[in-house]
Amino acid sequence: MRNACRTASNFTTGNYDLILHQFQKTREAYAAFKATLTPDQLNSVANELAELDAGLDLLQEAFAEYQTDVSAGRTRNAAFQSMCHVLDKAAGLWLEELNKLAKRLRL
Secondary structure: OOHHHHHHHHHHHHOHHHHHHHHHHHHHHHHHHHHHHOOOHHHHHHHHHHHHHHHHHHHHHHHHHHHHHHHOOOOHHHHHHHHHHHHHHHHHHHHHHHHHHHHHHHO
């Protein structure tokens, strides 16, 4: 998703849909990751998983904020650039936490 955020502005159309699609794929991959965990693993990292789930929910709010900005009269380009900046930074932090969790689980 971070790469999509960094390159999507190069596209004249469909950039928002590209980022949204990548975000949805990230959610799907994360759900698939959780599905591979054993019950013991799930129990041992339940709090961390809850935080990662909440992090994805916060990332999703950036898409609603983009829509709000555009509806309020902000140019699509400016709103998109802001959304990508937020998503890039936040996704980086989210990924760091996921990597820490995977390391803790020795995955």
